Amino acid sequence: MVNMDYHWMPFTENKAFKADPQLIVKADGVHYWDDKGNAILDGSSGLFTTPAGHCRPEITEAVSRQLATLDYTPHFLRASPASFELAEALSQLTPNGLDRIFFTNSGSESVETAIKIVYAYWHAKGQGNRQRLVSRERAYHGVNLGGVALSGMVKNREIFGNNGPSVVHMRHTWSETQRFEGGQPREGVELADDLLRAIDNYGAGSIGACFVEPIAGSTGVLVPPKGYLQRLRQICDAHGILLVFDEVITGFGRTGQPFASDTFGVTPDIITLAKALTNGAQPMGAVAVKTEIYDTIIDAAASGAPEFFHGYTYSAHPAATAAALATLKLYRDDGLFERAQSLAPLFQEAMMSLKDLEIITDVRGFGLLAGFDLAPEQRPGKRGFELQKDLFEAGLHIKTTGDAGIVAPAFISSPDEIDQMVSILRKTLKRY
Numbered sequence: 162m163v164n165m166d167y168h169w170m171p172f173t174e175n176k177a178f179k180a181d182p183q184l185i186v187k188a189d190g191v192h193y194w195d196d197k198g199n200a201i202l203d204g205s206s207g208l209f210t211t212p213a214g215h216c217r218p219e220i221t222e223a224v225s226r227q228l229a230t231l232d233y234t235p236h237f238l239r240a241s242p243a244s245f246e247l248a249e250a251l252s253q254l255t256p257n258g259l260d261r262i263f264f265t266n267s268g269s270e271s272v273e274t275a276i277k278i279v280y281a282y283w284h285a286k287g288q289g290n291r292q293r294l295v296s297r298e299r300a301y302h303g304v305n306l307g308g309v310a311l312s313g314m315v316k317n318r319e320i321f322g323n324n325g326p327s328v329v330h331m332r333h334t335w336s337e338t339q340r341f342e343g344g345q346p347r348e349g350v351e352l353a354d355d356l357l358r359a360i361d362n363y364g365a366g367s368i369g370a371c372f373v374e375p376i377a378g379s380t381g382v383l384v385p386p387k388g389y390l391q392r393l394r395q396i397c398d399a400h401g402i403l404l405v406f407d408e409v410i411t412g413f414g415r416t417g418q419p420f421a422s423d424t425f426g427v428t429p430d431i432i433t434l435a436k437a438l439t440n441g442a443q444p445m446g447a448v449a450v451k452t453e454i455y456d457t458i459i460d461a462a463a464s465g466a467p468e469f470f471h472g473y474t475y476s477a478h479p480a481a482t483a484a485a486l487a488t489l490k491l492y493r494d495d496g497l498f499e500r501a502q503s504l505a506p507l508f509q510e511a512m513m514s515l516k517d518l519e520i521i522t523d524v525r526g527f528g529l530l531a532g533f534d535l536a537p538e539q540r541p542g543k544r545g546f547e548l549q550k551d552l553f554e555a556g557l558h559i560k561t562t563g564d565a566g567i568v569a570p571a572f573i574s575s576p577d578e579i580d581q582m583v584s585i586l587r588k589t590l591k592r593y
């Protein structure tokens with residue numbers, strides 16, 4: 162038995178886990194295996210990281226070849242050709258105009274980088290006062306202090322002080338009228354006008370950007386009401402505010418198109434990415450920005466020094482770059498985004514079939530992403546915690562946040578495997 166004393170596990174009740182651990186020792190396709198040899202269906206594509214399925218040889222071999230040839234390049238003042246190749250490949254996939262790519266190692270770093278790009282952009286334009294940011298309740302933008310300030314999750318914020326950027330929160334987009342509605346809610350477009358209220362209160366000239374997840378993922382899959390993202394875009398345009406989409410979960414086909422920006426027909430100024438960029442095989446994130454933003458920052462800087470004082474030792478690490486190049490090729494060659502789109506109706510219908518269970522108080526979703534709410538017990542979060550543990554025992558891994566469950570199958574899942582996921586969910590939920 163492995164000694165568990167030393168690893169301080171992230172986002173985990175360490176005592177409870179270590180008293181009764183659920184270990185994963187192997188993965189292949191849409192399955193994990195635990196240390197007792199049981200197969201477990203992966204109902205959340207890792208942590209939304211692995212839509213092409215686990216242990217794809219195309220990615221493993223590319224990383225292995227890369228590590229044997231060039232294991233590390235310093236990207237401050239040096240570079241390897243592969244990072245430029247990847248940036249070009251990514252820019253061909255990102256919405257038109259978002260063609261300049263900054264590499265990071267995670268979603269949290271992508272969000273921090275985006276915040277700094279916003280500051281640098283307004284500084285370069287002589288409007289350095291635009292330091293205030295707008296985001297939303299029930300948002301998750303990672304765990305670094307800027308992202309925590311943007312986020313709208315009480316436990317992630319309450320003991321970490323007020324040292325981040327100054328942020329105004331719009332209301333989240335979930336309401337009672339949306340229960341079991343399916344797809345994009347018909348009501349709620351007016352919630353975008355909360356951005357106008359922030360403008361009225363603080364002045365457009367003090368606001369640099371509005372950050373939203375097109376679909377709020379980690380807090381239980383809140384799908385934007387029809388017209389909501391369009392309205393945000395209009396307000397940002399009218400007041401010169403940058404619009405940032407955090408597509409760390411929704412990027413790379415989760416909504417059936419490369420990005421949720423494509424699916425919902427709204428082009429932001431900046432997109433933050435991570436997770437599925439490497440199919441989860443290596444840590445990597447990226448920030449895609451409009452060329453005008455890049456040009457503004459680069460052109461305003463004095464020569465003889467970096468234009469943007471920001472970067473990570475592992476920005477565009479060769480192994481991650483190789484993994485990302487192989488992943489993008491796999492998505493293209495196997496038509497995986499199209500596959501996600503064609504599986505989505507079946508998946509959403511299967512998830513909605515759970516609505517007859519008394520314990521389920523809502524089911525929501527879009528593409529290959531769905532959330533459901535459990536009626537809470539005395540203490541919020543207790544049921545969600547128990548459910549993910551019981552599901553694992555029953556052969557299904559999913560993510561829970563509080564009393565919400567989040568299901569996000571790999572794009573390579575068969576209709577049969579989706580049925581199996583939902584049937585394990587039903588069987589387990591029936592016991593509650």
Ligand SMILES: Cc1ncc(COP(=O)(O)O)c(C=O)c1O
Binds near residue numbers: 267270272374409436
């Ligand atoms: C929308 C969003 N932004 C940022 C992050 C943070 O990403 P990471 O955990 O890679 O730092 C996440 C993680 O789930 C996310 O869903």
